[in-house]
Amino acid sequence: MTENDILAAFAEIVYDVARIDPTLVTPEKRFVDDFDIDSLSMVEIATAAEDKFGVSIPDSALSDLKTVGDAVNFIAKAGVAA
Amino acid sequence: MTVRDVVVTGMGATTPLAGTLPATWEALLAGVSGARPIEAPWAAELPVHFAASAAEEPSVRLDELTARTLDRGQQFAVVAADEAWADAGTPAVDPERLAVVVSTGIGGLNTLLDQYDVMRERGARRVSPHTVPRIMPNGPAAAVGLRLRAQAGVHSPVSACASGAEGIALGLDLIRAGRADVVVCGGAEAVIHPLPMAAFASMRALSVRNDAPEAASRPFDKQRDGFVLGEGAAVLVLESAEHAAARGRKPYARLAGAGITNDSHHVAAPDPSGAGAGRAMTLALRDAGLSPQDVLHVNAHATSTPAGDVAESLAIRSAFGAHAEALAVTATKSCTGHLLGAAGALEAALTILTMRDGVVPAVRNLDDPDDDVALDVVRVEPRRMTIRAALSNSFGFGGHNVALTIVEAA
Numbered sequence: 001m002t003e004n005d006i007l008a009a010f011a012e013i014v015y016d017v018a019r020i021d022p023t024l025v026t027p028e029k030r031f032v033d034d035f036d037i038d039s040l041s042m043v044e045i046a047t048a049a050e051d052k053f054g055v056s057i058p059d060s061a062l063s064d065l066k067t068v069g070d071a072v073n074f075i076a077k078a079g080v081a082a
Numbered sequence: 083m084t085v086r087d088v089v090v091t092g093m094g095a096t097t098p099l100a101g102t103l104p105a106t107w108e109a110l111l112a113g114v115s116g117a118r119p120i121e122a123p124w125a126a127e128l129p130v131h132f133a134a135s136a137a138e139e140p141s142v143r144l145d146e147l148t149a150r151t152l153d154r155g156q157q158f159a160v161v162a163a164d165e166a167w168a169d170a171g172t173p174a175v176d177p178e179r180l181a182v183v184v185s186t187g188i189g190g191l192n193t194l195l196d197q198y199d200v201m202r203e204r205g206a207r208r209v210s211p212h213t214v215p216r217i218m219p220n221g222p223a224a225a226v227g228l229r230l231r232a233q234a235g236v237h238s239p240v241s242a243c244a245s246g247a248e249g250i251a252l253g254l255d256l257i258r259a260g261r262a263d264v265v266v267c268g269g270a271e272a273v274i275h276p277l278p279m280a281a282f283a284s285m286r287a288l289s290v291r292n293d294a295p296e297a298a299s300r301p302f303d304k305q306r307d308g309f310v311l312g313e314g315a316a317v318l319v320l321e322s323a324e325h326a327a328a329r330g331r332k333p334y335a336r337l338a339g340a341g342i343t344n345d346s347h348h349v350a351a352p353d354p355s356g357a358g359a360g361r362a363m364t365l366a367l368r369d370a371g372l373s374p375q376d377v378l379h380v381n382a383h384a385t386s387t388p389a390g391d392v393a394e395s396l397a398i399r400s401a402f403g404a405h406a407e408a409l410a411v412t413a414t415k416s417c418t419g420h421l422l423g424a425a426g427a428l429e430a431a432l433t434i435l436t437m438r439d440g441v442v443p444a445v446r447n448l449d450d451p452d453d454d455v456a457l458d459v460v461r462v463e464p465r466r467m468t469i470r471a472a473l474s475n476s477f478g479f480g481g482h483n484v485a486l487t488i489v490e491a492a
Contacts, residue, residue, distance in 0.1 A: 019147040041151075043211040 006053070006072050013048045014068075017041050027069030049075060088257045089326050089333035089491060092170025092319030093431045094162040098312050098419050101138030102165055106428075107435045110417050110443045111464050115296035117310045117419055124276045129283045132295035133274045134312035134419025151212050152225055153190035158315035158424070159222035159270035160229055166266065167230060170319035171331060173264055181234040181262035182227040183253045184317065185245035185269045187423030187478065190217035192275050222270040222315070234262040240423070242478030243385075245269050246316065247426025247486055251340035253320045263325040268317035268427035282311060285350065287387060299420075300447035301384035301413035302391050302455045309385040312419030316428035335434045338372070338471070338489040341365030345481035352390050352477065356397030359383075359483045363401035363473055366485035372471055374402040377409065377487075379442060379472040381433040384413035385420050394475065395455040410467060411459045412436070416446035426476035426484060433474040433488050440468050 001009075011025035018037050031037040037045070042065075046057045049071070055078035057065075065071045096102070098116025099109035109116075116134040125131035140157035141149040143164070149157055163184070167173075193216040201209050215221060220238040227236035235256070239248045246269025253267035282288045289298035289308035299310040326333055343365065345358035352359070367374060380398060384391050391413075399406045414432050421428055436442055441464045448461040471489045476482075 019145075019150070040211040040215075047208060 003072055003076055006075050007068070009052060010049065010068065010072055010075065013045055013052060017044045017048065025068055027067065027072060029068045030066055055079065086258050086260070087323035088254050088320050088337045089323050090318050090335050090337055090434060091173070091321045091326050091331050091333050092166040093317070093334065093434065094165025094169055095314065095316035095428055095431055096136060096138060096140060096158055096161045097314040097316070097421070097428060098134035099137055099417060101143070103316070103431055107432065110414060110432065111441065113417065113444060113446050115299070115417055115446060116312060117295040117298055119295060120274065128276060128279050130279060130288045130290055131292055132298065132310070133279070134310050135274055136314050153193045153216035153221060154272035155186055155190055155270045156216065156222045156225040158272055158313070159184050159317070160225050162268060162270065162315035162317040163226040163229065163266055166317040166319050173319070173321065173329060175264045175325070177231045177233040179234055179263040180230060180232040181236065181253070181256050181265045182223050182230065182232040183237045183239070183249040183256070183265060183267035184223040184226050185238050185240060185249040185423050186219055186222050186271055187240070187242045187245050188271065188273050188278065189219040190221050191273045191278055193217050195275055195277055226266060230266060232266065241482035241484070242480050243420065243422050243425055244476040244478035244482040244484045245423035245426065246428065247430065247474065247476035247484035248342065248482070250318060250320070250337065250427060250430055250486055251342055251484055254337050254340050257320060257322050263322050265320040266317060267320060268315060269424035270315035271422040271424045272313045273422065274311060274313050279311060289386065297447050299386045299416045301382065301386045301416050301445055302452055302459050303448050304450045304452050306386045306388060306391065308387055309415065310419040312421040314421050314428070315424050316431050318427060318431060333491040335437060335491050336489045337486065339366045339368070339370030339487035341369060341485045343483045345483065347481055349481070350479045352393040354389065354393050356393040356400055358481065359394060359397035359475065359477055360400035362483035362485040363397065363475065366473060366487045367401070370487035370489060372487065374405045377402070377471045377473055378467065379433070379436060379469045380409050380411045381429045381436070381472065381474040382411050382413045383475040383477045385415055390477070392452065392454045394477070395457050398457060407458060409458060410442045410465055411457045412442050413445045413459070414443055416448065426474070429476065430474045430486055430488065433472050437469045437472055437488065437490060441466050
């Protein structure tokens, strides 16, 4: 799975949870400042991403994921099956 | 200090009859029933498989994200509050002088039970982080408060099926005490779900007239056998008379008084003498500075249970004495079903519309009035009459009794 594939799949999750248009979900976007996503919805996004990508996102890592790019990189490094 | 007059300047509701208050009122006058079979497969397993479900899904009036993060009861509350707020002309009010009192009888049970299923099937980590804000009994109040940016205080008194009326009584107190100028108050409920349906049925509180849901809610009728569970919300905008006058708003009516008592008799059964409920009515009249003879109409709590309706008729007689026979009594749950924590707010709104239009809705299904009910209950067709003052009664498990006095606007 390429980072672009991960981004596309991640954008679907962000749409499901926060109703953000997937075309706006690009790597530089910040969850709080750009999308107004609160901490509860971030937990939802993380658990949905765990299910979708088969990775584990510990709470300690979640707080460091400020942008869409942070999340995509984390998922890629966490070893999504290529 | 003079007591501040409190007026009603806006109203909204989403009910088993319609998605708005005006459409609910129209359906009520036409004698429509909101009771219908529950199509979901789980209903077949229950002793009762019908309910007065909402006529309109609340999500159709909300943006997707709002709908997604709120429990169904919160959705109803927000829809009714939006309607009431617009109906009041979206008052310009200092947020620190705007309060919210939205009650529920039970809280976010759909979310609670659905998330319990999620936990059992998929594990604790899959439980939604939105669960707590959705299930807390103050959830509907909090959702409305956030939407309107109310900062004077957001409250949710809980007294089972009297909750909505008690919320309005608290709103009255907040304005009288000078703690707010505008209070958005009411009730919301959404518990048409297998567990509460089974639980109310176990109490033998629900009608089991499965073959004819529309005939099941029949307050004061000899053949009544329990209430019909409803869902929805109703919200009123209360305002100090000065505040409404300053912005040139003509009120619907004046909320002139409230009476709150407790039976102290049994957790679920009404005191058969109706003494506590009668005292609530007496206090509501006294609070409004009225004598029994000033009132011509009562919107009864009358849920269609065998014990409750007779106890209420005795209570009305104890509060009004011989004048009870001059009252035109109605029981709107015959059409709407019983909206539990929203019922008191809905019936306050319907009482106000009864006065505005000078027409008392007829009790549906009252084919053979109970001989033990010595009241003039309006049946067959609505009755035209001029009403300057009326009471709306609400009672709840726990022995709660609330009566609200509504008087025509000056």
